Amino acid sequence: MSLEKIVIIGSGPAGTRAAETLLRQGCRNITVISEAPASGGQIYRRQPQGFGRQADEIYGSEAEKATALHRSFDALAGSVDYRPNTLVWNIFDRKVFTNGPDGVEEIPFDRLVLTTGAMDRILPVPGWTFPGVFTLGGAQIALKHQACAIGRQVVFAGAGPLLYLVAWQYMKAGAHVVAVLDTSAFANKMAASLKLLALPRLMFRGLKFRRDLKAKGVALHEGVRLTRIDGDRSVTAINFTKSGVTQRLACDAVGLGFGLNPEMQIAELAGGRTRFDRTFRQWVLAHDGEGRVAEDVYVAGDGHAIGGADVAELTGERAAWAVLADLGLPVSAERQSVIRRALKRQAIFRQGIEQSFPLPAEWLVDTPDETILCRCENVTFGEVRAAITELEPNDVNRLKAFARPGMGRCQGRVCGHVLAELLAAETGRPLEEVGRLRGQAPVKPLHYKAAAGMAEAGIQQWLEQADKVLENG
Amino acid sequence: MAEANETDIAIIGGGIAGVASAYHLALAGKRVTVLEKGAVGAQASGVNFGGLRTNGRAMAELSLSLRAREIWRKLKDLIGHDCETEFTGHVEICDREDHLAAVEKWAPEANAFGVGAEMLSGAAVARRFPWIGRRMLGGIYVATDGAANPRLVTPVFARAVRKLGVTIREQEPVTSVGYHNGRFEITTGKGAVIRSPILVNAAGAWGKRIAQHFGEDYPLDVMAPQMVVSEPFARQVTATVDYPVNGRFFYVRQISRGNLLFGRGPGRADLDTSRASYVPQNVFDASRIAIDILPMLKGRTFLRSWAGVEGKTPDSLPILGPSPVRDGLIHAFGFSGHGFQLGPATGAVVTDLILKGKTATDISGFSPRRFKTS
Ligand SMILES: Cc1cc2nc3c(=O)[nH]c(=O)nc-3n(C[C@H](O)[C@H](O)[C@H](O)COP(=O)(O)OP(=O)(O)OC[C@H]3O[C@@H](n4cnc5c(N)ncnc54)[C@H](O)[C@@H]3O)c2cc1C
Ligand SMILES: Cc1cc2nc3c(=O)[nH]c(=O)nc-3n(C[C@H](O)[C@H](O)[C@H](O)COP(=O)(O)OP(=O)(O)OC[C@H]3O[C@@H](n4cnc5c(N)ncnc54)[C@H](O)[C@@H]3O)c2cc1C
Numbered sequence: 001m002s003l004e005k006i007v008i009i010g011s012g013p014a015g016t017r018a019a020e021t022l023l024r025q026g027c028r029n030i031t032v033i034s035e036a037p038a039s040g041g042q043i044y045r046r047q048p049q050g051f052g053r054q055a056d057e058i059y060g061s062e063a064e065k066a067t068a069l070h071r072s073f074d075a076l077a078g079s080v081d082y083r084p085n086t087l088v089w090n091i092f093d094r095k096v097f098t099n100g101p102d103g104v105e106e107i108p109f110d111r112l113v114l115t116t117g118a119m120d121r122i123l124p125v126p127g128w129t130f131p132g133v134f135t136l137g138g139a140q141i142a143l144k145h146q147a148c149a150i151g152r153q154v155v156f157a158g159a160g161p162l163l164y165l166v167a168w169q170y171m172k173a174g175a176h177v178v179a180v181l182d183t184s185a186f187a188n189k190m191a192a193s194l195k196l197l198a199l200p201r202l203m204f205r206g207l208k209f210r211r212d213l214k215a216k217g218v219a220l221h222e223g224v225r226l227t228r229i230d231g232d233r234s235v236t237a238i239n240f241t242k243s244g245v246t247q248r249l250a251c252d253a254v255g256l257g258f259g260l261n262p263e264m265q266i267a268e269l270a271g272g273r274t275r276f277d278r279t280f281r282q283w284v285l286a287h288d289g290e291g292r293v294a295e296d297v298y299v300a301g302d303g304h305a306i307g308g309a310d311v312a313e314l315t316g317e318r319a320a321w322a323v324l325a326d327l328g329l330p331v332s333a334e335r336q337s338v339i340r341r342a343l344k345r346q347a348i349f350r351q352g353i354e355q356s357f358p359l360p361a362e363w364l365v366d367t368p369d370e371t372i373l374c375r376c377e378n379v380t381f382g383e384v385r386a387a388i389t390e391l392e393p394n395d396v397n398r399l400k401a402f403a404r405p406g407m408g409r410c411q412g413r414v415c416g417h418v419l420a421e422l423l424a425a426e427t428g429r430p431l432e433e434v435g436r437l438r439g440q441a442p443v444k445p446l447h448y449k450a451a452a453g454m455a456e457a458g459i460q461q462w463l464e465q466a467d468k469v470l471e472n473g
Numbered sequence: 474m475a476e477a478n479e480t481d482i483a484i485i486g487g488g489i490a491g492v493a494s495a496y497h498l499a500l501a502g503k504r505v506t507v508l509e510k511g512a513v514g515a516q517a518s519g520v521n522f523g524g525l526r527t528n529g530r531a532m533a534e535l536s537l538s539l540r541a542r543e544i545w546r547k548l549k550d551l552i553g554h555d556c557e558t559e560f561t562g563h564v565e566i567c568d569r570e571d572h573l574a575a576v577e578k579w580a581p582e583a584n585a586f587g588v589g590a591e592m593l594s595g596a597a598v599a600r601r602f603p604w605i606g607r608r609m610l611g612g613i614y615v616a617t618d619g620a621a622n623p624r625l626v627t628p629v630f631a632r633a634v635r636k637l638g639v640t641i642r643e644q645e646p647v648t649s650v651g652y653h654n655g656r657f658e659i660t661t662g663k664g665a666v667i668r669s670p671i672l673v674n675a676a677g678a679w680g681k682r683i684a685q686h687f688g689e690d691y692p693l694d695v696m697a698p699q700m701v702v703s704e705p706f707a708r709q710v711t712a713t714v715d716y717p718v719n720g721r722f723f724y725v726r727q728i729s730r731g732n733l734l735f736g737r738g739p740g741r742a743d744l745d746t747s748r749a750s751y752v753p754q755n756v757f758d759a760s761r762i763a764i765d766i767l768p769m770l771k772g773r774t775f776l777r778s779w780a781g782v783e784g785k786t787p788d789s790l791p792i793l794g795p796s797p798v799r800d801g802l803i804h805a806f807g808f809s810g811h812g813f814q815l816g817p818a819t820g821a822v823v824t825d826l827i828l829k830g831k832t833a834t835d836i837s838g839f840s841p842r843r844f845k846t847s
Contacts, residue, residue: 092753104757391628394512394643401519401624409704409776441751445704445774448760455761456754462718463607463765466568470595470608 001026002327007096007107008032009088009266010115012041013309014301016073017316018113018323023079025324025331031081031107033088033098039073042117042137042302043309045144046070058144060169061205065309090441091270094296099446103453111296111326113319114267115312118260118302121282122414123158123363124381126371127229128256136162136257140169149175151253155238157181157226159357160259161206167218167255168209177218178251181240183258183360185223195352198345203352221247225363229254258359260306261417265439267304270297276432279354280306281361282417283436291319298322311346314339361421373422374415376408384419388426395435396420409445412437480506480640482827483659483669485647485683487513489813490805491675492630492641493820496551499637501828506667507631507639508659510646511747514627517677518813520781522700522724522736523623524713525814526563527588528615529579533790533838534815535586540834541818542617548626548817552633556625559729562712563618566598566609566766572717576613590615604709606768620713620726623813647676650686652799671801673823678784679744680792680806687799689846692787693807697740697749699780701756701763703773705731716766723762733770735763740780749780785809786844793819793839795826797846803827804841 006027008015011034019032038046044066047053056063076082086100096107120135122128134142134150136158142150149170155178156167167180189196196203214220221242230237230248237250264274267285271294275286284305287293291300300319301312318339325331367373369382387393387403396419399405405419406412412419416437424431482498484491487509495505507513525545527538549555567573580590593612598605601614631641646662650672657672674683681693710727717723718737725735737759742749756778764770786792789809796802805823808815818834825832 090753092750097753106753391632398512398515401515402628407776411777440777440779441753442775442777445776447772447774448703448764448770449772451757451760451775452764454754454757456758458719459758459761463762466607469568469570470610 001028002329003029004110004327005029005031005108006111006113006323007109008113008115009096010034010041010117010301010303011036011039011073011084012115012117012301013044013069013312014115014303014316014319015041015113016069017313018115018300018320019076019080020072021317021320022323023076025320026329027323027327030079031083032076033083033086033096035085035087037085040066040070041312044069045141047145047147053147060172062309069313087444088266089443089446091266092441097441099450104446104450106454111298111323112270113298113300113323114270114272114303115299115301115316116263116266116303118262118306119413120257121259121261121359121417122256123258123360124367124371124373124415124418125226125229125256126368127231127235129372129375130229130231130235131233132231132235132253133229134253134255136160136166136255139255140166143169143173149173150255151235151251152176153178153251154253154255155179155181155249155251156255157183157238157240158257159183159359160257161353161357162257162259164206164209164213167213171213171216171218177213179219179221179249180213181224181226181238182220182222183224183226184357188358189356192352192355195348195355198348198352202349225360259357260302261413262306263303263413265411265443267293267297267299268439269441269443270294272297272299274436277305279351281354281359281431290322291315292322296326307346307350311343311350314342314346318343361425364418364422365425373418374405374408374412376410376414377404379403379405381422384422385426388423393423396423396437397435399423400437406437411440411443478506478665478667480504480667480669482506482671482673483508483657483667484673484675485650485659486675486677486680486806487627487631487641487643488516488518488675488677489514489627489630489816490677490808490819491673492627492634493817494673494675494805494823495634495639495641495820496630496637497820497824498827499634499639501824505639506669507634507641508645508647508661508667509641509643510662512643513631513641514623516747517781517783517808518627518816519624520700520779521623521698521813522726522734523620523813524563524724524726525558525620526615526618526713527583527814528563528590528613528618529565529576529715530811531790531838532582535583535588536835537815537818537822539587540821541815544817544821545619545621545814548621552629554625554629556629557622557729558619559621560617560619562614562616563715564593564598564602564612564614564712565715566605566612568607568609570610573610580613588615589617602712602714604769605714605766607766614712618713620728622728647683650683652687657801671803671827673803673805675805677806677808678742678782680784680804682744684796684804684846687796687802689796689798689841691792691807691841691844691846693792694785695742695744696783696785696810697738697742697780698736698783698810699738699740699751699755699778700734700736701759701775701778703733703770703775706733706773707731709769710767714766716762718762723759725763725767733767735759737762738780742780742782744782747782749782751778751780783808783810791815791819791839792841792844793822793836794841797842
């Protein structure tokens, strides 16, 4: 048994499996914090109270896994200190800083398990800021969570497995999907097929999505280049070229996405190291192979490297075993080796996915100057290019300092990688050399009022004293 | 492989003090090399509050500060970019008798230098700054004070300086400094050796370490002023405000694009990593003060907090002047939390000292000799 305080951030597949394993193996002081109102994470997100749809309606072929995961989490209730609707916005001096229903709190920890998941990776296309353009994940959330579609005539565009999945889910839900515009050529997938066969079930599921979409008359275009989204007050059409021919499709909504980016800010604030991964063409957390990323800090799931839901469950459990080992509690060598083997197959499949859907970052050099790069701060490609040529920033943090991209509400989560790609491309340097935007707190905006609730008593006394002085004076 | 480089003047530190020195020296036709361990203006000079105030400064600093004010006014003509400089005024507000008495004493003395400070009654504070949500006993206002964007100033200065022929070597830390045959020999982390008859120590919070190469040990501490920035909203806060609470200043301004910036430290600084981190408790305390004096913030959020590494002397005045032990060595460091405004004039003074051996600016309060260094 251990009474060390273990704080788990995230209640998706990774967080759930971590909590479950730790509890089962004798940890008795576990806190699970999640911004989400309910467990399940992104993929097995639960519908709001009062929606009565069946699991298989929402989760399709993954219904069984979803239900199992929800059950596992529900079984933890009463045994862990669970704090939903609670944002973690900083880690400092071995304390987790939260903002939840009771305001801002500081929670000290002995060990920290981070399962913060991922968010959509976007490449700006001229017109991407029109209302009616959603991320693929956002489009999926609208459907899963609120049971509504993002438009009446929807085009899904971008790259990655989520592209076909979400299009298929929309089609199944009865929405009108005009087309799927896949920026990756069919040849890329052919070349990756051996790797994808590492997980035949998933590969055939992907092929089924395509077949079903085609059967329903949804146009599938592969190897396209997205050139512009048209709109006035909201989206009216999307333009693309394929084999040199330009086409225009009328639509009132676009789901746009190019894979996912791990949410690593919290890990960085906790001292986690990062490394550039060539296959993913993105930064991931540099852990020791079992999830240890800094002293007493462990990571798992899509928040440490994109791997999907099954990998999230596996790595969540893996991180728990690492914690247990470090606590001196018994570990199951058998489970650990089962996980290791499963992750090996997953890793090969993952490489296949990346090879099937490369990020078309080479577009960015041609993106027109007037296109918005950072929507929070309204910074255009032209403004960023001017800062690059005039002030010669050596890395993205400096570029941010000069021209403001990434300084707004989202802290560069959306545009950070675009900024890096652009800086690398415009200066002819490798992507890993221009760095990445440093994670900074608060990771999401915080109300002054909430922060003020934690002020020390001396401040209040000063202000009250001042009131007295003024009354007398 | 050691590569040898000769230059007239070597400057260690590419903050505002070092780069502004390079600027004035280059204008005078000197060959200058600046050595910067990271990027120019990436330390204190690049992450500060951007406040350009003469208001409230120590008497010893006013001569330098007023010279700086003149340079800031002409910034665009000098370096080709205004770096968002604005002269919207600075007010220090008082809700304690002793504080009010102190500023009442300061004002006439400062005005003798030409600061142009104006005493305000409590009613005048309320009338002029209706967005201050708290009654005050009074205040002191300098209309010609202002602010600039620190993220731009030093890099833009550096661009101008390069155009004048100065060599700025970035990502090149100075690892040792010696003196042989009438020349400084400066070795960098890239293995280069730079030789020059004159050396300027503008290494900011690290200035103590440079001075130690010459056996001078200055009582320089590190401090880490800390900032918080809000989401943008329509501009209401039209002047920079300073407000002391429990012995520490809370200072705030709103930039033209709408973000509100305030500061209250101290954060934590580390000279070895060159990083500072903010301390959450200061953010909480400052937020409490902020929503009290600026009620407009009640429903608003902040986006980020950070701190910067700065050197602090016991009397909070910089160390600016010739080294007492080594001819040709000029110190210009330790600005103790308020050297951004002074920066451009610091460069002018360093240039005076090198070219003429003296300066018309009164820097008597900054003498390195005021400290026992061995
Ligand atoms: C929008 C979206 C849709 C996706 N859809 C699919 C899909 O259909 N199929 C598929 O296979 N994969 C999908 N993925 C990938 C999916 O993320 C993983 O398959 C799986 O959910 C990863 O599990 P996880 O536990 O690592 O993270 P998640 O399931 O994302 O869980 C992370 C949890 O951490 C919480 N959290 C994050 N940051 C903080 C913070 N600072 N403070 C407090 N709590 C925090 C979140 O609220 C969430 O509960 C999707 C990803 C996204 C972003
Ligand atoms: C958060 C914050 C808010 C502030 N607000 C204000 C304000 O509103 N108004 C104001 O007037 N002042 C303000 N200040 C103070 C002001 O920023 C500093 O006094 C000023 O920038 C100091 O300039 P500098 O050139 O001396 O130092 P720095 O900018 O620190 O430059 C020194 C440089 O020397 C380099 N260096 C050090 N050692 C070596 C070496 N061995 N080799 C090569 N290079 C080396 C460093 O990397 C650094 O870039 C603030 C400071 C902070 C941190």
